[in-house]
Amino acid sequence: MQRSQSSTILNQQTIISQEDLLISRTDPNGVITQCNDIFVKMSGWNKEELLGSNHNIIRHPDMRQVIFKMAWDHIKNNKEFYGYFKNLRKDGGYYWVFAYITAEVDSNGVTTGYASYRRFTPQEAIEAISPIYKILCLAEEQGGVISSEPLFTHYLEKAGFGSYDKFIVDVRLSCFSRNLLKR
Ligand SMILES: Cc1cc2nc3c(=O)[nH]c(=O)nc-3n(C[C@H](O)[C@H](O)[C@H](O)COP(=O)(O)O)c2cc1C
Known part of the structure; x- marks a missing residue:
């Protein structure tokens, strides 16, 4: 049964621990079929x-929306997707x-569903990503994903990333190296 997202929005962050691995699986339409206890706990909903x-x-x-469009474009073409998600709790x-x-994918090459594995996000990555999401938000408010997608591609090219995948890897690596230097 489809339930509605929480309609309350609070500026209240819960930080997942570095050891946590939040797992969920869906059918081919993105309907949740399995999830682990920490995914349930962080969502605030119960498993049922x-x-x-x-x-x-x-x-x-x-x-x-452009991030979800890219995610679905990747996974529907059997390409792995990596991304930073701000998720809403109940x-x-x-x-x-x-x-x-x-x-x-089963042994006949048929997609039986999708799975996602999620980990902690360093504060530096949140700080790198949030302003970009805000710019994309303005573009989507004005012209939907048709406006935000070329804007994002243009941003990635101008910043020298070439592709979304390279951008994500670079944000991840630069956070890791900064954290290593701090030790
Ligand atoms: C395996 C899998 C995991 C997903 N995980 C998330 C997630 O953690 N957060 C999220 O907002 N959307 C996630 N999505 C994307 C949603 O299916 C959906 O595209 C997105 O929430 C936007 O929904 P909307 O276009 O109906 O607003 C996931 C999709 C799949 C297939």
């Missing part, structure tokens, strides 16, 4: 409420994750 719901139940309004708070999403 999550199973059978569309994955957008945890979509935060600050997340941009209580209206939020938590950031670094998400990996991949297709699950």
Whole structure:
């Protein structure tokens, strides 16, 4: 059964621990079929409420449609997707994750569903990503994903990344190296 996202939005962040791995699986339409205990806990819903719901139940309004479009374009073409997601909790708070999403394919090559594995996001990555999401938000408010997609591509090219995948890897690596230098 599809449930509605929380309609309350609170500026209240919950930080996941560096050891946590939040897992969910969906059918080919993005309806949640499995999830682990820490995914359930962070969402604030209970497992019965999550199973059978569309994955957008945890979509935060600050997340941009262009990111989800890229995610679906990747996984529908059997390409792995990495991205930073600000997810909405049932209580209206939020938590950031670094998400990996991949297709699950049977021995006949048929996609049986998708799976996502999410980890802690360093503050530096949140600071790098949030302003970009804000710019994309303005573009989407004015012209939807048709406006934000070319804007994002242009931004990536101008910043010398060439592709979204390279951009994500670079943000991740620069956060790791900064954290290593701090030790
Ligand atoms: C395996 C898998 C995991 C997903 N994980 C998330 C997630 O953590 N947060 C999220 O907002 N959307 C996630 N999505 C994307 C949602 O299916 C959906 O595209 C997104 O929330 C935007 O929904 P909307 O276009 O209906 O607003 C995931 C999709 C799949 C297939």
